[in-house]
Amino acid sequence: MTARIPEKATVDGLEDRWNEAWEAQGTYRFDETKDREQIYSIDTPPPTVSGSLHVGHVFSYTHTDVVARYQRMCGREVFYPMGWDDNGLPTERRVQNYFGVRCDPTLPYEPGFEPPHVGGEGKSIKAADQQPVSRRNFVELCERLTEEDEKQFEALWRHLGLSVDWSRTYQTIEPDAQAVAQQAFLRSLARGEAYQAEAPTLWDVTFRTAVAQAELEDRERPGAYHRVAFEPAADMEEATGRYDSVWIETTRPELLPACVALVAHPDDKRYQPLFGKHVRTPLFGVEVPVVAHRLASPEKGSGIAMICTFGDVTDVIWWRELDLPMRSVLGRDGRFAADAPAGVDTPDAVAAYAQLAGKTVFSAQQRIVEMLREADVMEGDPRPVSHPVKFYEKGDKPLEIVTSRQWYIANGGRDESLRGALLERGADLDFVPAHMGKRYENWVNGLTGDWLISRQRFFGVPIPVWYPLDDAGEPVWDARIVPAEDALPVDPSVDAAPGFTEDQRDQPGGFVGEMDIMDTWATSSLTPQIVGGWRTDPALFAKVFPMDLRPQGQDIIRTWLFSTVVRSHLEHGTLPWKHAAISGWILDPDRKKMSKSKGNVVTPMGLLETHGSDAVRYWAASARLGTDAAFDEGQMKVGRRLAMKVLNASKFVLGATGIATAADASLEEGLRATAHVSGGVLDGGDAPAGLVTQPLDRALLAGLADVVDKAGAALEAYDHTRALELTESLFWTFCDDYVELVKTRAYDGAAPGEAIDPFAECSPEAASARAALTIALETFLRLFAPVLPFATEEVWSWFRPATVHRAPWPTSEPLRAVAGDAPDATLVDAAGAALATLRKIKSEAKVSQRTELVSVDLLVPESKVAAVFAAKADVMAAGRVRALQIVDAEAALDPGVDGEGPEDGSGVSIADTTVMRTENVVFAD
RNA sequence: GGGCCCUUAGCUCAGUUGGUUAGAGCACUGCGUUUACACCGCAGGAGUCGCCGGUUCGAGUCCGGCAGGGCCCA
Numbered sequence: 001m002t003a004r005i006p007e008k009a010t011v012d013g014l015e016d017r018w019n020e021a022w023e024a025q026g027t028y029r030f031d032e033t034k035d036r037e038q039i040y041s042i043d044t045p046p047p048t049v050s051g052s053l054h055v056g057h058v059f060s061y062t063h064t065d066v067v068a069r070y071q072r073m074c075g076r077e078v079f080y081p082m083g084w085d086d087n088g089l090p091t092e093r094r095v096q097n098y099f100g101v102r103c104d105p106t107l108p109y110e111p112g113f114e115p116p117h118v119g120g121e122g123k124s125i126k127a128a129d130q131q132p133v134s135r136r137n138f139v140e141l142c143e144r145l146t147e148e149d150e151k152q153f154e155a156l157w158r159h160l161g162l163s164v165d166w167s168r169t170y171q172t173i174e175p176d177a178q179a180v181a182q183q184a185f186l187r188s189l190a191r192g193e194a195y196q197a198e199a200p201t202l203w204d205v206t207f208r209t210a211v212a213q214a215e216l217e218d219r220e221r222p223g224a225y226h227r228v229a230f231e232p233a234a235d236m237e238e239a240t241g242r243y244d245s246v247w248i249e250t251t252r253p254e255l256l257p258a259c260v261a262l263v264a265h266p267d268d269k270r271y272q273p274l275f276g277k278h279v280r281t282p283l284f285g286v287e288v289p290v291v292a293h294r295l296a297s298p299e300k301g302s303g304i305a306m307i308c309t310f311g312d313v314t315d316v317i318w319w320r321e322l323d324l325p326m327r328s329v330l331g332r333d334g335r336f337a338a339d340a341p342a343g344v345d346t347p348d349a350v351a352a353y354a355q356l357a358g359k360t361v362f363s364a365q366q367r368i369v370e371m372l373r374e375a376d377v378m379e380g381d382p383r384p385v386s387h388p389v390k391f392y393e394k395g396d397k398p399l400e401i402v403t404s405r406q407w408y409i410a411n412g413g414r415d416e417s418l419r420g421a422l423l424e425r426g427a428d429l430d431f432v433p434a435h436m437g438k439r440y441e442n443w444v445n446g447l448t449g450d451w452l453i454s455r456q457r458f459f460g461v462p463i464p465v466w467y468p469l470d471d472a473g474e475p476v477w478d479a480r481i482v483p484a485e486d487a488l489p490v491d492p493s494v495d496a497a498p499g500f501t502e503d504q505r506d507q508p509g510g511f512v513g514e515m516d517i518m519d520t521w522a523t524s525s526l527t528p529q530i531v532g533g534w535r536t537d538p539a540l541f542a543k544v545f546p547m548d549l550r551p552q553g554q555d556i557i558r559t560w561l562f563s564t565v566v567r568s569h570l571e572h573g574t575l576p577w578k579h580a581a582i583s584g585w586i587l588d589p590d591r592k593k594m595s596k597s598k599g600n601v602v603t604p605m606g607l608l609e610t611h612g613s614d615a616v617r618y619w620a621a622s623a624r625l626g627t628d629a630a631f632d633e634g635q636m637k638v639g640r641r642l643a644m645k646v647l648n649a650s651k652f653v654l655g656a657t658g659i660a661t662a663a664d665a666s667l668e669e670g671l672r673a674t675a676h677v678s679g680g681v682l683d684g685g686d687a688p689a690g691l692v693t694q695p696l697d698r699a700l701l702a703g704l705a706d707v708v709d710k711a712g713a714a715l716e717a718y719d720h721t722r723a724l725e726l727t728e729s730l731f732w733t734f735c736d737d738y739v740e741l742v743k744t745r746a747y748d749g750a751a752p753g754e755a756i757d758p759f760a761e762c763s764p765e766a767a768s769a770r771a772a773l774t775i776a777l778e779t780f781l782r783l784f785a786p787v788l789p790f791a792t793e794e795v796w797s798w799f800r801p802a803t804v805h806r807a808p809w810p811t812s813e814p815l816r817a818v819a820g821d822a823p824d825a826t827l828v829d830a831a832g833a834a835l836a837t838l839r840k841i842k843s844e845a846k847v848s849q850r851t852e853l854v855s856v857d858l859l860v861p862e863s864k865v866a867a868v869f870a871a872k873a874d875v876m877a878a879g880r881v882r883a884l885q886i887v888d889a890e891a892a893l894d895p896g897v898d899g900e901g902p903e904d905g906s907g908v909s910i911a912d913t914t915v916m917r918t919e920n921v922v923f924a925d
Numbered sequence: 926g927g928g929c930c931c932u933u934a935g936c937u938c939a940g941u942u943g944g945u946u947a948g949a950g951c952a953c954u955g956c957g958u959u960u961a962c963a964c965c966g967c968a969g970g971a972g973u974c975g976c977c978g979g980u981u982c983g984a985g986u987c988c989g990g991c992a993g994g995g996c997c998c999a
Contacts, residue, residue, distance in 0.1 A: 009962075218999085388999090438929050439997060445928095446998055554996080585996085622938085622950095626930085628995080630937060634951050637964085644964055652961030725939075729949080736966080740959095752960035836967085843956060843968040850959055914946095 003664045005654060005798050009647035011612045011640060014790035019158050027803050028072075028163040030079050032540060040076040041544035042068060043528050043577055044164070045552050045560070046083035046172060049149040050090040053156055055631055056553070058604045060583035062620035064551040065162045066720045067581065069786035071548075072163065073809040079544045081168035081531045082157065086146035087177075088520035089207060089394060092459045095142050097124050103458040104132035105493070105515065113137045135458050135493065142459040143173070156605055161613050161789045163805065170530055172523045173459070177530045178489035181523040182464040184571055185409075185453075186482055189465075193410045193570050194453075196477065200309070200316045201452065203402045204392040205334025209456040210406050211392045211399065212519060213413075213448065214559045221389040221398070223251040224382035225301055228372060230262065233278035233287050246279050246290070247379065249301030251387065253372065254336075254365040255308035257284050257344050257353050260324045264304040266292040271304050281306075282377040283368070284349040291322050310401035313390070313448070329356075330400050332456075336364050361400070405477070407454035407463060407516065411566050413447035425565050425575050432718040433626035436554060436582040443558040451563065453522040460517035464490050466497035473508040481511065488535075525563035528576045547577040554582050554626065581718055584628040607636070614788040615640035621787045624721045642728065643791040646784060649735050650795040653777045656746040657770040658758030663799045670799040673758035677767075678774045679818075682800075687817040693764055694745075695870040697772035699827035700738050701819040703730060704776055705812035711783055712809065720786070727783040734776060737832035742769040744877035775818060782810045830867035831875055834858060837916040838879035845923065852924035853881040859889040859917050882924075889917070 022028060042064060047057060072078045096102050099115035116131050133141075150171070157164065170177060188194035201210045229245035237243055248262060259281045264271035274290040281288060295314055296305060307318045309328050318324065327341040340353035352371065356364045372378035389398045412419030423444050431437040454463060464483050467475040481497045483490045492513030496502040504510030523530075528547050533540040546568070552560060561580060568576035607616055611633070618639025623629035654660035657677045663670025675683055679691040692698055707730045711723035748766035750756050762770070778800065785792040785804045796804035837858065842849050860868050865888050868875065876884050 010964080433930095435929060442928055442998060558997080587995090627938095628931090632937060632951085635937070638950065641964065644962070648962035648965085650961080655961065721939090725949085735961090739961080740966095743961095747960090754960095839967055840969095846956055848957055848959080849967060850957085 004667070004670075005651060005660050005664055009644070009651055011614060011643045011647065011791055014794050015159050015161065015608070015613050018790055018793050019161070022163075022803070022805075023166075025803065027805055028078075028080070028165050029167065030081075030165045031077050032543075034077040034543070036543045038075070038077050039079055039543055039548075040068075040071040041079035041532070041547040041549070043531070043547045043550045043564075044080065044082055045556075046085040046170070046524060046527060047153065048088075048090050049084045049086045049146050049153060050088075050094040053153060053604050054586075055602055055604060055607065056586040058160060058607070058616060059586050059620045059623070059629065060551065060553055061157065061162060062160065062617045063581065063583050063625060063720065064549075065160075065617075066621055066786045067549060067551070067715075067718065068163050069789065069805060070715045070720075070809065072805065073782065073785065073807060075808060078163070079531075079547075080164050081170060082154075082162070082164040082166065083170040083172065083527060083531065084146065084150045084153065085172045085520060085524055086142070086150070087171075087173040087460050087523055089209070089455070089457060089459075091142050091146060092138075092457060093394075095138070095145050095459075096130055098145055099141050100125050100130055101133045101138065101141060102127060102130040103135055103138035105135040105458065107132060107134040107137075109134045109136040113140075115141060138458055146171070146173070156608075159605065159608050159613060161617065163789070168531065172520065172527075172530075173461070175489050176536065177523055177526075178461045180526050180530050180535055181461045181518060182483075182488045182490065183485050183535055184526055184529065184567060185518065185522070186464060186485065188409055188570055189482065191570070194407065195410075196405060196407050196480075198403065198405045200319070200401050200403050201406050202313075202390065202392075202399045203332065203404070204395045204397070205332070205400055206395055206397050207392070207457070208332055210404065210452055210454060211395075212452045212521070214451075214521070214563070215393050216390050216399070217393045218388040219391050220386050222384060223387050223389070224384045225249040225251060226253040226369065226372070226382050227302070227379040228253060228256070228282055229377045229379070230279035230281060230306075233280055236274060236277035236279065236290075239277050240273055245377075246274065246304065247302050248304050248306050249383075250306055251385070252308065252311045252365070253378075254356065254361060254368045255311050255329065256281055256306070256368060257286075257341060257349075257356065258308040258310075258327045258329045259284075259286065259288055259306045260309055260319070260327050261288045261307040261322065262290045262304050263293050263296045263307050263318055263322075264290070265296045265298045266294065268296075268298045268303055283352045283371055283375060284344050285346055286327075286343045286349065291318075291324075293318055293322060309403075312401070316401060326403065328403055330361070330402060332402055332404070334397070334400060335360055406452050407518075408450040409453050409522070409566070410570075411447060411451040411563070412444060413449045413451070419444060419447070422562075422565060422569060425569055429565070429575055429577070430579045432579060432581045433624075436557065436580070436626055439554065439557045440562060443562060451566070453519045454516040455519050456515070457517055460520065461489070461523050462491045462493065463514045463516050463518055464488065464492060465514040466492050466500075466511045467514070468497075469506070469508055469510050469512055471508050473506075475512050485535075521559055521563050524560060525567045528564065528568065529571075545572075545576070546574055549579050549581060550577040551581040551583065554584065557582070579718065582626050584623065584626055586631050587628050588631055602631070607633075611636040611640050612643060612790075614643040614790050617787055617789075618642060618724075621720055621724050625718060639788075642731075643788050645731075645735060646781070646788060646791045647795060649731075649739065650777055650781075650798070652739065653773045654799055656743065656756065657774050658756035658760075659774065659799050661755045662758050667797075667799075667801075671801060674774060674778075674799050677758050677770050678778075679771055681771075681775055681814055681818055682778050687814065690764070691771050692768045692775075692818050692820070694768040694772075694874075695824065695827055696738070696741060696831055696874055697768045698819045698823035699825050700734070700772055700776060701815045702823040702825040703828055704779055705815035705819065706825060708779065708783070708810045708812045708815065712811075715786075723783075724787055727780065731780055731784075733828060733832065734780070737835060738776075738828055739773070741831055741835060741871065741874040741878045742773065745769045745874060746773060771818070775815070779810045779815065782807055824867060824870075826864075827867045827870060830860075830864040831871035833864070833916050834860070834868045834871070834875045835878050837918055838875070838881065841918050841921055847923065850880065853879065854922040854924050855883040855885075856881055856921045857885045857887050857919040859887050859919060861914050861916065862888050862890050864916070885920075887919075889914075 068078050068080045100117050101115050204211055227249050275292050278287045278289050307315055309326050310316050327343055329336050331337050336356045336359050338357050340350050344353050412422045426440040466481040468479050497511040500511045528545055532544045564576050615636045619635040659673045662673035679688040681687055707726050711726050714722035745765050746769040748762045781792045792804050868886050
């Protein structure tokens with residue numbers, strides 16, 4: 001016969017075994033038949049599959065899983081799907097490098113295309129070396145790569161023990177998700193929240209796409225101020241009677257041909273006389289006005305700046321508010337356009353511009369500086385400065401601003417009432433921790449425009465719109481054609497517009513498809529609608545939406561969280577979820593954020609294999625929501641030790657109670673033995689009178705009841721750390737003190753190694769200990785289950801039915817019922833302290849803890865005397881004391897009590913009566 | 926420049942509504958082959974709670990200021 005309880009317990013290998021069992025048993029499968037009140041729904045962040053998962057993901061996803069497991073044990077049906085964000089630029093970039101291709105939408109589809117190479121992991125391939133392929137071929141390659149990535153991600157998440165319902169996995173690029181994204185877009189379009197506009201747009205010249213405000217980041221970059229002279233025009237000379245040049249300082253002299261005005265602060269006395277008058281731009285001789293605006297900074301440079309279309313976002317504001325002309329020079333490729341802009345039209349100006357045409361920003365700047373020097377209109381050398389420059393967060397060239405036709409969705413950036421409504425939604429959302437709500441508020445208050453959702457890219461959800469072509473073959477933008485909702489998803493670049501045939505594409509009188517796709521966030525802001533079946537399963541959607549929980553990182557409050565609130569507000573007039581649990585960062589030991597470039601990233605799977613999943617989860621669960629945590633393998637070792645301890649302590653309890661003897665034969669026998677030993681309490685029965693009779697045992701259960709209450713309350717408040725801490729702390733007391741104290745009593749005279757018969761008659765004292773041990777162990781397993789799903793499930797399987805992960809979360813009532821009336825919970829600590837005092841004298845005498853004490857006086861603080869007395873037999877057994885005198889430490893100070901004082905002459909001078917100590921110790925030989 | 930968070934033992938962190946002598950784990954040192962566990966146990970040393978001021982009988986905790994660190998937004 002094979003023993004069901006292993007001889008030597010280990011946490012290694014539990015992951016695969018239990019994942020297989022959970023999958024086979026459908027342990028985490030969502031039951032759609034449950035009511036809304038019974039359901040707890042989680043809107044899980046879909047990780048970007050083109051990136052690699054790192055320790056930070058393991059950290060925050062563990063937090064979510066702890067919540068999911070707790071809620072499930074509380075009897076709620078947990079809706080917990082996982083998705084992959086495969087759509088978007090990061091995937092494109094990875095596909096380019098992995099397969100050595102790039103997308104050229106003008107090329108025809110090539111069936112059966114095989115990429116030039118496979119697996120160029122990590123290395124980037126120069127654009128010139130990439131093979132151009134059609135959009136459809138490119139998308140196929142994206143799908144091929146993400147499929148591989150997603151398999152690896154799922155394997156990691158399963159290994160970590162996420163209790164996800166894997167039958168509901170979604171991808172942001174899958175047809176259903178595309179249909180949801182398109183339908184939400186069309187509805188916003190119909191309501192006027194989505195619109196198209198021709199406007200200056202932040203533009204990444206590398207990726208050749210527009211980007212949104214939420215995707216910007218400032219980076220410090222070196223630049224230089226160039227001091228350049230503008231000559232006064234006739235009106236200025238007349239007004240001032242002077243012929244002096246106006247000197248400006250600019251970091252972007254190459255934009256001189258795009259200059260449309262000079263600007264100074266309205267209060268600036270130096271320039272007030274010039275307002276409304278004109279100057280001529282150097283080299284190009286274009287007459288531009290001097291204007292006043294509050295955003296001009298008198299302290300910066302010479303206090304007067306040139307406005308160009310467009311050098312930065314302030315230029316856009318000036319251009320818009322001051323109603324200035326457009327004189328753009330930069331193309332979408334980041335190079336100077338071939339033709340000079342309007343206004344640059346004298347032969348000299350055109351000749352000057354010709355020297356810049358076709359150049360990049362960098363070389364145009366070099367050239368124009370030479371030209372300014374030759375013309376003697378630049379003073380001195382450029383003055384180097386370091387200044388913040390706007391970048392696309394995934395790009396490595398500064399953003400330019402180009403004017404283009406783009407799609408927007410209203411987000412409150414241009415509409416005060418919508419902004420107010422969204423601020424209110426944010427205030428209603430329960431952020432954990434609460435101060436994260438401030439980040440939302442700050443972001444919404446700082447919005448400067450609507451949400452730009454169109455991207456000039458390839459792998460994403462197409463914007464579902466066509467335009468009719470007039471007789472000249474020009475698109476009629478305002479007469480756009482949209483599909484019916486039940487036709488979704490559509491791809492206007494492939495599907496003919498409704499009412500047209502494919503042969504009318506691009507023909508005068510025919511139609512043209514919108515080529516732009518939506519930004520990734522325009523789809524992932526709809527994850528509640530995607531997973532909840534908004535389009536396809538209204539009954540399900542009504543049950544899970546609004547969702548209970550949105551867990552995520554603090555870095556994407558401005559993007560994912562905010563945009564999801566926007567979409568839900570616009571479409572449903574409600575918050576998308578009740579709670580938002582925000583996880584912190586993982587910092588390396590130098591308190592720096594872990595990142596790839598610093599070379600300090602550890603692969604998650606390696607970590608899980610080294611320490612075990614329970615151990616890594618313990619580390620993650622030890623950090624509170626919203627708090628940055630150090631990457632600390634020491635904590636993982638502690639977690640591993642805890643998991644091991646759970647296994648070993650369980651082995652002891654089951655051995656000492658005899659349950660193991662029965663359970664080794666079969667689970668059924670084990671269940672019967674457990675029911676017998678615990679008096680049926682664990683199976684929902686009432687506590688039999690006289691089951692747990694010993695004060696120490698009752699005290700343990702009373703203390704455990706308190707922990708159950710407090711841990712439950714902590715988890716309800718999304719404070720998993722406190723719950724874990726409370727449980728862990730009592731568990732170690734249980735192992736180190738309680739178990740040691742009751743060990744002898746529980747064995748009830750059984751010889752070492754002797755199998756105990758759980759059904760045989762034993763002393764009432766032993767029965768009391770065995771019941772308390774069993775009930776306590778079973779409760780600890782349930783308390784630990786959300787954090788240590790593997791070790792607890794392993795032990796559970798030895799002697800309990802079904803799975804611990806669907807077992808009810810413990811409540812304190814049954815424990816209190818067993819503990820009886822007015823148990824003194826402090827008794828465990830008092831008895832433990834007595835035991836520690838005995839251990840200390842052996843430790844200080846440098847003898848084995850097994851050494852017997854023939855006799856010892858234990859001086860106990862008055863408040864604890866009764867408690868130590870109550871556990872005297874257990875203390876003597878655990879401390880191997882033959883004769884124990886318990887003395888009131890206070891009374892012992894009085895020589896009159898025993899008439900002689902300490903017989904060994906020690907301790908007289910020690911007057912501290914609050915600490916337990918010993919006197920008159922006699923060791924056995 | 927604005928907002929938010931943080932600063933407690935060598936390290937990582939707790940510290941509830943202000944209340945005895947500020948706690949835990951790790952690390953460190955010493956001891957111990959104890960029949961659940963050497964992936965173990967026992968014991969031990971270690972802190973001017975960032976700095977200055979205020980409120981209070983009493984401040985790690987509340988208030989103001991300063992310094993340092995981090996994140997977000999300009």
